[in-house]
Amino acid sequence: MPGTGFILFSGGAKGAEAAFGELAQRYGVEEVNYSFEGHVSERTRGLRTLTEDELALKDVSLTYVSRLMNRKFSTAPLFRKVLQSICWQVASGFEVYVVGSVQEDQTVKGGTGWGAEYAKICNKPLLVFDQEKDGWFRWSKSAFAPEEAPVIRHKHFTGTGTRFLEANGKKALEDLFARSFK
Numbered sequence: 001m002p003g004t005g006f007i008l009f010s011g012g013a014k015g016a017e018a019a020f021g022e023l024a025q026r027y028g029v030e031e032v033n034y035s036f037e038g039h040v041s042e043r044t045r046g047l048r049t050l051t052e053d054e055l056a057l058k059d060v061s062l063t064y065v066s067r068l069m070n071r072k073f074s075t076a077p078l079f080r081k082v083l084q085s086i087c088w089q090v091a092s093g094f095e096v097y098v099v100g101s102v103q104e105d106q107t108v109k110g111g112t113g114w115g116a117e118y119a120k121i122c123n124k125p126l127l128v129f130d131q132e133k134d135g136w137f138r139w140s141k142s143a144f145a146p147e148e149a150p151v152i153r154h155k156h157f158t159g160t161g162t163r164f165l166e167a168n169g170k171k172a173l174e175d176l177f178a179r180s181f182k
Contacts, residue, residue, distance in 0.1 A: 008020055009088075010032070010158065011033060011089055012035065012044070013163060015099075015163035016112075016159070017159065020097075020173060021042075021046075022043075024159075029181070032046045033046050033048065035047055035048065035085065036049060036081050036085055038081075050088060055081055055084040055085070060080075062080065068107075089115065090119050093159075094157065095152070096126045097160075098115055098116050098126070098128045098159075098161050099160075100112040100129075101132050102130045119139070125138070127147060129172040131169045136150050138150070149175075150179075
């Protein structure tokens with residue numbers, strides 16, 4: 001199989017994460033889908049349920065995240081766990097692929113944006129498929145720049161994104177995997 005030896009780190013949630021997982025399975029890429037008690041995952045392949053102690057290792061200040069991303073986030077315990085599991089996804093991959101929407105302030109819209117911000121903090125290669133702009137963008141020091149036809153280069157990579165995957169986002173992921181695992 002073309003993807004042998006590669007591992008996708010994701011969350012297996014509805015939308016972009018489920019699409020990453022389906023493509024990983026199709027191309028022979030292993031999956032690790034981080035979850036936690038009470039979280040609904042679309043993908044059960046490679047499901048890794050994090051313990052409370054493991055989640056606590058990736059605890060983040062919601063005030064810090066809100067300030068960093070110029071928006072207000074929920075303080076609900078479930079949302080904190082989602083952010084913690086996203087930290088596990090990003091920390092596990094050597095490059096990060098996101099499907100979402102890049103905002104004017106160079107953050108990515110919604111909770112998905114935390115994965116992109118954490119990738120920036122960790123200094124990991126970060127590529128975002130912006131469904132509104134219909135193109136790939138690579139983070140470069142202080143801004144996103146257009147990227148033509150990216151290819152997955154690291155054997156351990158992260159795939160995350162919006163729950164609201166549109167047709168162009170799905171096609172972008174299909175093309176990404178086809179280019180990467182011919």
